[in-house]
Amino acid sequence: MPDPVRVSFLGGLGDIGRNCATIEVENRLMLLDCGQMFPDETAPGVDSILPDFAHLRANAERIEGCVVTHGHEDHIGALPHALREFEFPIYGSEFTLDMVRRKLDEHGLMHRTDLVPVADNERRRIGPFDCEFLPVTHSIPQGLITAFHTPQGVVLHSSDFKLDLSPVDGRVTDLARIGAISATEGIRLLLADSTNAESPGHSASESAIGPVLQAIMQARPDQRIIVASFASHIHRVRQIVETAVATGRVVATLGLSMRRNLQLAREHGLLDLPDHLLVDVEELDRFEPGRVCIVSTGSQGEERSALNLLATGQARWFDISPDDTVILSSHPIPGNEAGVGRMVNDLVRRGAEVIGSGQVDVHTSGHGKRSELSTFHQVVRPEYFVPVHGEFRHLVAHAELAEELGMPDDNVIVCQDGDSVVLDDDGLSRGRAVGGRYIHVQGHTGLVEADQLSERRILGSQGFVAMVVSVDEASRRIVEGPRLISRGWIDSGEHEDLIAEGENEVAQALERVLSDPEQFIDTATLERVIRRAIGRYVNNTTRRRPMIVPSVSVIPS
Numbered sequence: 330m331p332d333p334v335r336v337s338f339l340g341g342l343g344d345i346g347r348n349c350a351t352i353e354v355e356n357r358l359m360l361l362d363c364g365q366m367f368p369d370e371t372a373p374g375v376d377s378i379l380p381d382f383a384h385l386r387a388n389a390e391r392i393e394g395c396v397v398t399h400g401h402e403d404h405i406g407a408l409p410h411a412l413r414e415f416e417f418p419i420y421g422s423e424f425t426l427d428m429v430r431r432k433l434d435e436h437g438l439m440h441r442t443d444l445v446p447v448a449d450n451e452r453r454r455i456g457p458f459d460c461e462f463l464p465v466t467h468s469i470p471q472g473l474i475t476a477f478h479t480p481q482g483v484v485l486h487s488s489d490f491k492l493d494l495s496p497v498d499g500r501v502t503d504l505a506r507i508g509a510i511s512a513t514e515g516i517r518l519l520l521a522d523s524t525n526a527e528s529p530g531h532s533a534s535e536s537a538i539g540p541v542l543q544a545i546m547q548a549r550p551d552q553r554i555i556v557a558s559f560a561s562h563i564h565r566v567r568q569i570v571e572t573a574v575a576t577g578r579v580v581a582t583l584g585l586s587m588r589r590n591l592q593l594a595r596e597h598g599l600l601d602l603p604d605h606l607l608v609d610v611e612e613l614d615r616f617e618p619g620r621v622c623i624v625s626t627g628s629q630g631e632e633r634s635a636l637n638l639l640a641t642g643q644a645r646w647f648d649i650s651p652d653d654t655v656i657l658s659s660h661p662i663p664g665n666e667a668g669v670g671r672m673v674n675d676l677v678r679r680g681a682e683v684i685g686s687g688q689v690d691v692h693t694s695g696h697g698k699r700s701e702l703s704t705f706h707q708v709v710r711p712e713y714f715v716p717v718h719g720e721f722r723h724l725v726a727h728a729e730l731a732e733e734l735g736m737p738d739d740n741v742i743v744c745q746d747g748d749s750v751v752l753d754d755d756g757l758s759r760g761r762a763v764g765g766r767y768i769h770v771q772g773h774t775g776l777v778e779a780d781q782l783s784e785r786r787i788l789g790s791q792g793f794v795a796m797v798v799s800v801d802e803a804s805r806r807i808v809e810g811p812r813l814i815s816r817g818w819i820d821s822g823e824h825e826d827l828i829a830e831g832e833n834e835v836a837q838a839l840e841r842v843l844s845d846p847e848q849f850i851d852t853a854t855l856e857r858v859i860r861r862a863i864g865r866y867v868n869n870t871t872r873r874r875p876m877i878v879p880s881v882s883v884i885p886s
């Protein structure tokens with residue numbers, strides 16, 4: 330009886346972000362992506378949310394390597410953090426590995442890994458893993474579907490995918506090979522992208538965007554064109570650049586990642602732009618507005634992005650004026666709508682025309698919608714299915730879709746971060762929990778614990794009130810204070826009375842304790858008294874709950 334195969338989900342099931350799973354065969358463990366998630370406003374000061382590596386820590390000697398499906402941050406962003414703890418080789422396409430290399434170089438971590446390129450349709454043995462890599466269409470070049478030929482049958486991981494019959498680089502999702510595997514060996518378990526499982530229909534082809542961009546640029550021969558897009562969306566950037574050149578414009582980039590990725594794409598032959606048509610943004614004054622196209626980052630309204638600096642008049646390169654047409658070639662990611670809205674208002678206030686995906690089709694998703702997911706399921710015809718890559722509602726919608734297509738309920742398992750499944754001769758069942766906590770980090774390594782985050786949230790929304798007091802132990806008298814110091818609670822200049830009254834309340838509470846000779850006085854006791862007195866006072870007078878920080882020194886005799 331062949332060994333069971335276990336798949337564990339360390340992140341990415343319940344949120345869009347921090348995708349990371351492990352697949353275990355013959356006591357060895359292969360990582361499948363290692364991504365990060367960017368925090369929202371509920372995690373102030375946090376730079377990144379990582380997958381939970383507890384399962385890797387418990388099995389560090391068994392890690393065979395990591396397969397990276399493509400170069401998006403939600404798939405490669407946690408690699409530096411993982412490589413600080415563990416050493417393993419990384420397998421992926423040339424383009425993906427170049428993005429990984431750039432990231433690891435920045436962290437000085439290249440000595441912790443080997444980057445091993447794999448080709449489209451290559452089948453390669455990595456330890457006990459018999460892996461087959463298939464081309465897939467997505468919003469970044471050279472994504473890979475992975476088929477693991479295991480002792481328990483084929484486990485197919487879809488990667489992020491769409492079914493585009495006319496992708497910009499001609500590289501279509503290899504349904505033919507998947508169909509062939511399905512028809513011969515059969516596919517035992519499918520793990521598939523659920524991002525757009527709630528969206529009906531079929532996503533538009535990426536190549537439909539070029540003509541829309543062309544029409545916009547042609548209709549504005551005297552306007553300077555600024556197009557914002559994700560820097561990693563090379564297919565989009567290519568169409569922007571080609572359209573710019575076709576309409577007689579030079580191209581400049583804004584934003585470090587856009588400059589680097591454009592260069593990387595040129596090196597990989599993914600984008601053709603002659604040197605003389607690529608100009609520095611500082612030189613744009615030499616050109617009439619109608620001869621210029623700028624590709625920029627910042628399509629999500631990020632505060633420090635190049636486009637937002639332009640919108641708020643803080644950029645040193647040039648000023649936005651009625652000569653400018655700004656195209657937002659993207660959709661706001663959920664959570665970014667307000668920031669994007671603010672930026673659009675700022676741009677319009679400076680006289681620019683702003684064209685977004687809400688008005689014309691200047692964007693299409695890189696993730697397949699329901700009819701694409703249906704087609705994919707019908708080609709794969711898996712025996713078992715676990716939806717991956719999505720918010721919980723997307724995972725459930727994808728599971729329902731599979732059932733509508735005829736899969737028995739029992740063969741579809743909806744998992745969340747920290748769950749695992751086991752595939753053996755009896756079929757697919759839930760395995761033991763492996764840990765799926767949010768790991769918040771700031772800077773390169775600093776962990777941020779949950780209580781630290783809740784303190785930050787209180788500080789951010791309510792401010793703090795500190796109460797400083799010194800007590801002489803022998804005479805049991807207050808020798809200094811109590812003095813109230815606050816930030817973010819009330820305007821202390823306007824409300825001196827409130828502050829004096831608060832100090833008085835605390836003084837009285839302390840006197841009561843100090844005058845009771847039975848009462849033992851130490852710092853902890855006095856801090857508790859202060860916390861209770863001032864907490865009640867602040868709440869009663871202002872209906873606020875700032876952080877209360879007592880600072881007591883008991884002066885020994």
Ligand SMILES: [Zn+2]
Nearest residue numbers: 399401467489
């Ligand atoms: Zn992706």
Ligand SMILES: [Zn+2]
Nearest residue numbers: 401403404489
């Ligand atoms: Zn993704």
